[in-house]
Amino acid sequence: MSAFIAKILETQFINHHVKRFAVEKPPGYTFIPGQATEIAINLPEWKDQFRPFTFTGLNRWDYLEFLIKIYPERKGVTAMLGKLQAGAELILNNPFGAIEYKGPGVFIAGGSGITPFVAIFRDLFQKGDIKNCRLIYSTRTADEIILHDELKKMLNNDYFNLITREQVIGFLSKRIDRNYLIEHVVDFSQHFYVCGPENFVKQISTLLLDLGANANSLVAEW
Numbered sequence: 001m002s003a004f005i006a007k008i009l010e011t012q013f014i015n016h017h018v019k020r021f022a023v024e025k026p027p028g029y030t031f032i033p034g035q036a037t038e039i040a041i042n043l044p045e046w047k048d049q050f051r052p053f054t055f056t057g058l059n060r061w062d063y064l065e066f067l068i069k070i071y072p073e074r075k076g077v078t079a080m081l082g083k084l085q086a087g088a089e090l091i092l093n094n095p096f097g098a099i100e101y102k103g104p105g106v107f108i109a110g111g112s113g114i115t116p117f118v119a120i121f122r123d124l125f126q127k128g129d130i131k132n133c134r135l136i137y138s139t140r141t142a143d144e145i146i147l148h149d150e151l152k153k154m155l156n157n158d159y160f161n162l163i164t165r166e167q168v169i170g171f172l173s174k175r176i177d178r179n180y181l182i183e184h185v186v187d188f189s190q191h192f193y194v195c196g197p198e199n200f201v202k203q204i205s206t207l208l209l210d211l212g213a214n215a216n217s218l219v220a221e222w
Contacts, residue, residue, distance in 0.1 A: 004029065004092045005042055009063055011085055017071075018112070018146055019082060023064040023090060031055050033119035034099035039066070041080055042089035050093065051077045054115040058122055064092075067146060069112040098221045103191050104132035105217070108176065108204050110196025111139055114146050116221065117193065125154040134158040136184065138176050138196075140165040160184070178207050188212035191219070198222040 006024040013019050031037070038050040057065030070082035099116040101124070107117050114137055124130040135155050139145050142163055152159050160172070162180075167173045174180060188211050194204050201222040208218060 002094050006090055006092055008084060008086050008088045008090060014067065015143055018067055018069050021066045021068060023066065025062060025064050026092065030059055031095035032100055033123045034101060034116045035095040035097035037095050038093040040091040041077065041084065042091050046077065046080060047091060049077050056115055056118040058119060067115050067118065099193065099195060099219055102219065105191025105193060106185060107133065107135045107193045109135065109137045110200035111144065112146065113196030116195050118147060121151065121154050130154055136160045136162070136176060138162040138164060142166065142168040142171055176204060181207055181211060189214060191217045194220040196222060
């Protein structure tokens with residue numbers, strides 16, 4: 001596996017726990033929307049601690065973008081990433097990942113599991129091909145939603161938010177369960193894309209298959 005050293009160009013927190021990184025793009029480095037790479041921090045005590053993060057930018061951009069959820073209480077890689085600023089160096093490996101766009105369908109995301117879908121939606125939106133794609137996005141609280149305004153702009157009425165741990169005007173306070181899927185999915189023969197925490201992905205995938213989704217049309221990753 002190849003390793004590339006790349007400088008951070010810009011950082012900013014886009015909400016209270018998600019940090020955006022614009023990173024140098026190594027020459028000839030390409031990826032497919034939905035893919036990820038393993039990243040380590042280029043410091044002696046961190047350079048062997050690789051973690052997977054999804055590309056959220058587009059391949060045609062001249063830099064790489066990552067939206068990373070920071071866990072300061074864990075004192076691990078993301079806590080250190082939360083402290084880094086422009087000029088710091090990261091180590092990138094080659095792209096990988098199971099999330100790949102296969103055609104219009106329903107995208108179901110839990111928490112930061114939205115990130116593989118961001119690049120896919122941005123790519124489809126720029127190409128004018130986002131029609132017939134629907135997003136069901138579940139987070140614990142409203143302030144955990146990532147890129148709410150941009151997702152709404154791209155998907156319009158095909159963008160649905162569910163909040164599981166609070167009641168907020170304008171958002172449905174509910175979990176994605178069997179009844180919700182029956183009410184909001186008309187065709188279970190279409191493509192489904194599921195990403196989020198492991199238990200979330202397993203539960204949603206099991207429900208979809210039980211309701212008639214085809215295993216070959218189900219793209220899932222946690």
